[in-house]
Amino acid sequence: MMPFNAHAPIALVNARLIDPAKGVETRGGVFARDGFIVAAGGDVGAQSVPSDAQIFDCAGDVVAPGLIDMQAFVGEPGAESRETIATATAAAAAGGVTTILARPDTNPPVDDPAVVDFLKRRARDTGRVRVLPMAALTRGCEGREIAEFGLLLEAGAVAFGDAGRSLRNAQVMRRALSYARDFGALIVHFAEDRDLAGGVMNEGEFASRLGLSGVPAEAESIVLERDMRLVALTGGRYHAALVSSEQSLEIVAAAKKAGSRVTCGVSINHLTLNENDIGDYRTFLKLRPPLRREETRRALVDAVASGLIDVVVSDHDPQDVETKRLPFGEADFGAVGLETMLAAGLRLVHSGDIGLPQLLRAMSTRPAEILGLPQGRLAPGAPADLIRFDPDEPFVVDRETLHSRCKNSPFDEARMQGRVKLTVVAGAVAYEAA
Amino acid sequence: MSQAAPRPSFPHRHLLGIEGLSRPDIEALLDLADEAVDISRQVEKKRSTLRGRTQINLFFEASTRTQSSFELAGKRLGADVMNMSVANSSVKKGETLIDTAMTLNAMRPDMIVVRHSQAGAVHLLARKVDCSVINAGDGAHEHPTQALLDALTIRRNKGRIEGLVVAICGDILHSRVARSNIILLSALGARVRVIAPTTLLPAGIDRMGVEVFRDMRAGLKDADIVMMLRLQRERMNGAFVPSVREYFRFFGLDGEKLKLANPGALVMHPGPMNRGVEIDSEIADGPQSLIREQVEMGVAVRMAVLEALARNLPNG
Numbered sequence: 102m103m104p105f106n107a108h109a110p111i112a113l114v115n116a117r118l119i120d121p122a123k124g125v126e127t128r129g130g131v132f133a134r135d136g137f138i139v140a141a142g143g144d145v146g147a148q149s150v151p152s153d154a155q156i157f158d159c160a161g162d163v164v165a166p167g168l169i170d171m172q173a174f175v176g177e178p179g180a181e182s183r184e185t186i187a188t189a190t191a192a193a194a195a196g197g198v199t200t201i202l203a204r205p206d207t208n209p210p211v212d213d214p215a216v217v218d219f220l221k222r223r224a225r226d227t228g229r230v231r232v233l234p235m236a237a238l239t240r241g242c243e244g245r246e247i248a249e250f251g252l253l254l255e256a257g258a259v260a261f262g263d264a265g266r267s268l269r270n271a272q273v274m275r276r277a278l279s280y281a282r283d284f285g286a287l288i289v290h291f292a293e294d295r296d297l298a299g300g301v302m303n304e305g306e307f308a309s310r311l312g313l314s315g316v317p318a319e320a321e322s323i324v325l326e327r328d329m330r331l332v333a334l335t336g337g338r339y340h341a342a343l344v345s346s347e348q349s350l351e352i353v354a355a356a357k358k359a360g361s362r363v364t365c366g367v368s369i370n371h372l373t374l375n376e377n378d379i380g381d382y383r384t385f386l387k388l389r390p391p392l393r394r395e396e397t398r399r400a401l402v403d404a405v406a407s408g409l410i411d412v413v414v415s416d417h418d419p420q421d422v423e424t425k426r427l428p429f430g431e432a433d434f435g436a437v438g439l440e441t442m443l444a445a446g447l448r449l450v451h452s453g454d455i456g457l458p459q460l461l462r463a464m465s466t467r468p469a470e471i472l473g474l475p476q477g478r479l480a481p482g483a484p485a486d487l488i489r490f491d492p493d494e495p496f497v498v499d500r501e502t503l504h505s506r507c508k509n510s511p512f513d514e515a516r517m518q519g520r521v522k523l524t525v526v527a528g529a530v531a532y533e534a535a
Numbered sequence: 536m537s538q539a540a541p542r543p544s545f546p547h548r549h550l551l552g553i554e555g556l557s558r559p560d561i562e563a564l565l566d567l568a569d570e571a572v573d574i575s576r577q578v579e580k581k582r583s584t585l586r587g588r589t590q591i592n593l594f595f596e597a598s599t600r601t602q603s604s605f606e607l608a609g610k611r612l613g614a615d616v617m618n619m620s621v622a623n624s625s626v627k628k629g630e631t632l633i634d635t636a637m638t639l640n641a642m643r644p645d646m647i648v649v650r651h652s653q654a655g656a657v658h659l660l661a662r663k664v665d666c667s668v669i670n671a672g673d674g675a676h677e678h679p680t681q682a683l684l685d686a687l688t689i690r691r692n693k694g695r696i697e698g699l700v701v702a703i704c705g706d707i708l709h710s711r712v713a714r715s716n717i718i719l720l721s722a723l724g725a726r727v728r729v730i731a732p733t734t735l736l737p738a739g740i741d742r743m744g745v746e747v748f749r750d751m752r753a754g755l756k757d758a759d760i761v762m763m764l765r766l767q768r769e770r771m772n773g774a775f776v777p778s779v780r781e782y783f784r785f786f787g788l789d790g791e792k793l794k795l796a797n798p799g800a801l802v803m804h805p806g807p808m809n810r811g812v813e814i815d816s817e818i819a820d821g822p823q824s825l826i827r828e829q830v831e832m833g834v835a836v837r838m839a840v841l842e843a844l845a846r847n848l849p850n851g
Contacts, residue, residue: 306739310554312654312676312711315738382655426633428653430674 108529110134112150113489116159118142121166121462122478131164133485136527141479155530157523159489165461166477167199167230167486167524169468171289171366172342173417173439174264175201175232176506177223178216179208184419184506186220189439190228192504194532196440197521198415199486200231200476202468205242206264212237212248214256221257229531230524231486233472238263238277238288244270247277250286259472262289262342265389265434269295271327278337287471289340292324292349293390301430303376303391311382313429316391318346325349329356332363340471341365343416345390347400354409364471365409367401368416369438373445374398374511384425384432385511388416399454405463406455411471413463415442419507437505441512447492447519457492485528492519545843549661549668552677553718561686561719567839568687568832575611575834584842585614588645592618593635594671595651600806600830601671601680605648608837612845614646632656633663640664645848646841649673654711667844675709675737681805682715684836686723688829689760692801697724702754702796704730704786705764705813708737708775712805713764717745730754732786734775735766751786758796762803763788763814771812779812789815793823801825 114130118141130145131138132154147156170193176184186203193201203220205211211220217234224232236258240246243266250261261281268274268290281288297320302308304315325341329352332339341353344365356363370388375395379386386392404410418435425432438445446464449455469477476484500513524532545563547556574580590609594602602618609616621635632651639647646667649657654674661668672678690696701720707713707729720727721744729740730748741747748754755761766782776782783789793800802814802824810816819826 304738306742309737309739309743310714312674312714314675317738382658426659428632428651428656428659428674430653430655 110151110154111485111525111528112145112147112154112156113159113164113487113523113525114145114147114150114156115161116164116489117161118479119163119165119458119461120479121458121466122480124458124462126458131479131485131487133487133528136485138479138481138483138485140481157489162489162491162522163457164487164489166465166479167488167526168197168443168464169200169472169474169476170198170415170417170439170442171202171412171468171472172368172414173201173203174419175203176419177207178219182506183421185227186223186232187227188504188506189417190230190232192417192437192439194229194524194526195504195521197443197488197490197524198230198439199488199524199526199531200233200474201439202233202235202260202472204264205235205237205262206266210237210242211235211258212240212242214249214252217253217256217258230526233259235260235262235289237261238268238290239273242266244268244273247273247280250281250284254284254286260287260289260340262291265291267291267293267295267324271331274328275331275335278331278335278339282335282337285338287338287340289342290328291342292321292328294320294324297323301387301391302379303393305376305394307376311379318348318393321346321390322348322352325352329361329363332356332361333359336362338362343368343390343414344410345371345393345401346397350400350404350409357409364411364467366412366414367405367410368414369442369445370416370436370511371398372402372405372413373448378511382429384427384429385436385509385513387429387432387434388436389434402449402454406459411463411467413442413446413460415439417505419505420509421507425509435509436511437503437507437509440503440505441498441510441517443490443521444517444519445512448517450492451518485525487525488521489523490519490521494518494520496520545846548844548847550679550840550844551658551661551668551670553679553682553715553722554677556722558722561683561722564683564836564839564843565687565690567843568683568835569691571835571838572832574838575831580611581613582611583613585609585612585845588614588845589643590614590616590646590648590841591639591644592616592648593639593650594618594620595632595649595656596672598650598672601650604830604833605671605837608834608841611834612838612841614841632660636660636663640666646844667848669840669844672711674711675714676711677715678711679715680833680836680840681712682719683840684829684832685716685762685803685805686719687832687836688803688825689801691832692825693759696720699725699759700728700757701725701760701762702728702730702758703762703764704751704754704788706735706766706770706775707731707740707764708735709767709770710764716762717743721745728754728758730786732776751792752795755792755795758800760801760803761788761793761796765805765807765809766813783812787811787813787815788818790817793818803829805829
């Protein structure tokens with residue numbers, strides 16, 4: 102990452118400040134020095150900040166904490182043809198994401214302190230935003246032996262998961278939860294029964310008409326239900342990485358009500374798209390878990406609005422053209438999303454389904470709280486990770502102009518509102534729109 | 536085929552599926568196919584309708600009967616026909632689909648007939664080429680010329696399709712023939728039933744405009760047409776049904792079960808048959824069977840499709 106000091110103080114003034122941590126909105130500015138917020142509020146204006154400060158007049162645009170994305174694939178090490186930390190963080194900065202939790206299922210996987218260290222150094226040297234390593238839950242992400250949680254935490258890992266590989270063995274999950282608890286570590290799990298999830302899209306009438314094999318919601322909920330029992334048994338801390346169905350919402354709600362230390366996330370794709378968007382076999386919409394029905398999408402949006410779903414992630418998953426320009430059944434899963442996550446989320450704000458502070462809370466404050474980070478709020482002492490955007494500014498997504506190495510965006514040619522104009526990481530400008 | 540009759544219009548560049556065709560589109564093809572039957576029954580079977588046209592049969596999945604049917608159809612209309620069989624084992628699956636499409640496109644064919652094991656593969660290919668594309672079967676999605684030949688066979692034997700009860704029986708889940716037939720026969724006013732164990736029924740089948748039966752005897756009652764589907768070998772032994780003998784006992788068509796259908800009920804099968812698995816030999820070869828006639832109608836329907844699409848080609 103960039104050197105986090107040695108910058109002039111920075112001030113974003115004349116802004117519509119939204120602090121999702123407090124749920125308040127005020128007219129004013131933010132002043133930061135040495136990478137941290139010094140003051141935020143109505144009394145911060147162009148006149149009140151020191152003369153050596155770099156001042157941005159935001160002309161009434163929203164200024165909010167930078168987004169924290171709990172699930173993105175950054176390509177390093179081992180998949181640099183798909184993405185690098187440089188390109189992923191360029192996309193992130195352009196999309197208003199100031200912290201990325203990098204997926205551990207790389208090659209080699211992040212199951213060794215040396216790989217955590219490698220990622221931290223690469224992020225420092227080539228990244229525009231913060232990249233935090235998630236470490237493997239099991240050695241090699243193979244689901245058999247638990248990883249060295251203690252050593253990995255010491256090296257700088259912030260959570261543990263096997264990304265796209267769901268843990269089959271309940272005994273391994275039980276021990277992982279128990280052992281991680283001793284270290285206060287968070288387990289992030291993608292709940293999927295691999296046998297039931299053999300299909301390529303949501304099971305139902307639409308899949309049947311297309312002649313494609315389906316994945317039922319139970320492929321997710323059966324494993325999630327198992328995990329909730331194990332969380333209750335062990336007292337471990339668990340985050341369901343991607344929920345996609347009403348069944349999963351019920352399961353998480355019950356676990357939360359019972360006092361388990363459980364949180365969950367949803368991908369931006371599942372909040373803004375449904376299975377019908379696959380249309381004529383569009384492989385950019387081939388996702389895991391699969392896009393579900395419109396009723397399900399609405400239920401997921403409601404759950405973000407109510408706070409039942411804690412976190413919204415990009416689930417950024419760059420895929421080469423060669424693995425997407427194939428018949429639907431043979432194409433790889435995944436979509437890029439870092440750069441379009443905020444604008445896609447704003448669709449829900451514009452449609453009146455969710456308030457802007459609630460959306461930003463699920464994209465910054467809650468991830469920070471779950472990961473134990475000081476970000477996600479506009480308060481003195483917090484890291485100066487800030488974004489400026491006009492939520493109404495219209496634009497059309499052109500995948501060719503995206504910063505990611507891969508262009509597999511399900512939102513290509515989509516009309517959106519709310520492009521990021523300025524991204525500040527640790528008090529320094531990481532991105533400024535032309 | 537006959538120059539005097541007014542040419543029924545078929546406003547499509549490709550034939551990718553029955554989905555998207557109107558009832559007049561379908562009827563126009565069937566009328567054209569009736570004429571093609573007459574041509575095929577003459578000594579002089581060759582026409583010059585497609586003279587100068589190039590037809591490529593691109594089969595990623597082996598199929599002797601469909602490929603030869605398309606080949607014969609093209610040749611009878613005077614086209615130059617080239618067969619390309621790309622065995623799935625010899626190419627890394629799918630990887631060559633677009634490359635193959637681009638390569639073939641550069642040879643300037645007028646029509647490409649495609650079969651592929653993946654649903655949607657033919658749509659993908661159609662987006663990359665300049666010529667007309669005919670779907671000869673894509674995964675579990677559609678097999679439009681099979682449904683057309685089935686409809687032609689029914690119409691010629693029953694004089695109509697409207698109001699008939701058609702029971703499609705067997706592996707509906709994996710069957711492109713079933714999907715195309717459900718759409719086509721429903722569009723022409725038939726009452727379509729599907730009969731299968733639940734493990735061989737696709738999700739949401741009840742919302743596709745059909746009556747669903749898990750009991751073959753109940754499903755065959757009052758049926759005018761009994762259409763049997765092939766059950767592939769790898770699906771017989773424990774994966775979707777427990778065993779061949781159990782399947783034949785409950786879902787195989789034998790003389791006793793056929794008696795439950797209407798007295799004049801006719802039996803169809805898209806082939807190739809598994810005798811003794813889904814259909815008893817006596818029925819397959821019996822007086823109620825249309826199975827051999829289906830093969831003849833196959834050539835006629837494919838001639839009709841080739842001609843209808845050729846009319847919409849540049850300089851057509």
